[in-house]
């Protein structure tokens with residue numbers, strides 16, 4: 001499928017290939033919502049609400065940029081730190097387990 005408003009053939013941050021192109025939910029102005037997903041995980045969305053002057057928006061950032069790698073690393077470190085604090089607490093094990101599970105998968 002050829003999208004009309006998201007024209008990059010690869011991720012502009014890392015060069016990853018396109019893995020999915022979708023068009024859905026046609027706006028009353030006749031334009032479609034368009035989505036393009038790259039192999040790296042980046043997702044770009046064209047929202048047709050402002051007609052042809054709408055700009056595609058990055059919904060999920062490329063994880064391979066230095067800034068986003070650093071952000072992810074900081075999140076993992078924070079998660080590990082929080083889990084350590086919870087494990088060291090003398091609160092009941094059941095509650096600690098619940099908290100850890102809720103943190104682990106975020």
Ligand SMILES: [Zn+2]
Pocket residue numbers: 011012013014015016038040041042062063064
């Ligand atoms: Zn990328």
